[in-house]
Amino acid sequence: MIRWVWAFLDRPAARFDECVSFWSAITGTTPSERRGADGEFLTLLPDPALFAAAGIKMQSVTGRGGVHLDFDVEDIPSAVRYALDLGAELVANHPGYAVLRSPAGQLFCFTPAGPAKSTPPPAHTAPDGTRSRLDQVCLDIGPSDYAAESRFWTSVTGWDHTEATLPEFSRLRPKETQPVQFLLQRLGEDRPTTAHIDLACSNPEAAATWHRSLGATVIERHPRWIVMADPSDTLYCLTSRAPDNH
Template identity: 45%
Template sequence: MAELRWITAFLDLPADSFDAGTEFWQAVTGSGLSEPRGDRKEFATLVPRDGDPYLKVQRVEGGSGGIHLDLHTDDVAGYVEHAAGHGATVRQRGDHVVMTSPGGFTFCVVGHPAGAAVPTPVPWWGGSSIVDQVCLDIPGPLHEIETAFWARLTGWEHTAGRFPEFSSLERPDGQPIRLLLQRLDSDDGPVRAHLDLSSTDPIAEVVRHRSLGAAHVHEHPRWTVLRDPAGLAYCVTERDPTTGTLPPLS
């Protein structure tokens, strides 16, 4: 069977806030920026201080933006067949294959070189942090089929979370992105996604992000929801950025 070698998370940023959003995520992650590429120079890579890239930005001309995933494999045709066999739909073929999950979430199957070294957490004045998780936000009626799809597509073990609305797929060693699955209260719309950061000091991390231009949205006991300058929501969590684990419930 075709194997999943690497996951890249793409920040799809609206054209009118692309520069602000890109600068923000560079600052948050301590990354450099590659030369732009694409027919309209719409793509760029956030280059980490160590390890291999796994975050990229794309300027989108319509809509409010969002997150999509690139799934890297040595066998694009085989992986596309594997995905389609579990309910994904092919939307566009070319150098990469654009697909949607059963719940309507967009991902691409790509054959260009995958990474090999996972970046380490970025140190800063309050500790360290890293973007290391994509949370799939799944409307209630789609949750069961979407969760089963991603477990079969990746081959990663599905485990229950500490909170009933969350579960996760156990990330193998050598993968930069964890996948969290959240059951939403709403019944409407397709599956969406947002980024999560783990941090050694989430309170100071939130202060840092707000100083860089993020807006506070909502406070939870174990995470804070923020919005970046391009309008994308994301979370700062209290997971340990080295181990990916949460501290014990008090």
């Protein structure tokens, strides 16, 4: 059983400091002390006064980076065996955690479950009063892989899989409180599965203006969401979902 889910932002080493500043600002968090052999890992910590649990980590990487998922579980070997039976590939088995790849290519990790988590932090209020919350990871899946990949993630998480408003989307919602839910997006072309971050915003246009002032770029506007690029040119989306509904 998954105890906690972490949205893990992998960002290029050359732009990592800028990305840490950007993502901590827009989520209202404070970067932890860096850890790892090369100081490559950190956690974005909510205000202690909120008595909320963190749900976002960052990693400095070579290459372009992206997003992966960490699942805290009680029994890592059992979780690995279960995922492999579902079609996952074992990438690396490190002391204390395992790195895997979904059948269509999305990286994720099984990590040890720590103390019981509390609730995720509330939506963050921007300087202009608009509110937003990083509460969703979107899995971008090629059409040929969509059915099988959807079954895989539904089985691995044990979450509820439901259709969304638009036919190219469906949702995976946890049965218990977690920092993020998943949106599954059927792409128009076949390619390996990747992931991006979605933020629920009370006013996506206002959020886009604020994010631009912090170093982001507007890529595309759609009726219900805005595609953005952070300071490392990694894509994410601002959506019109209500940020205070969790």
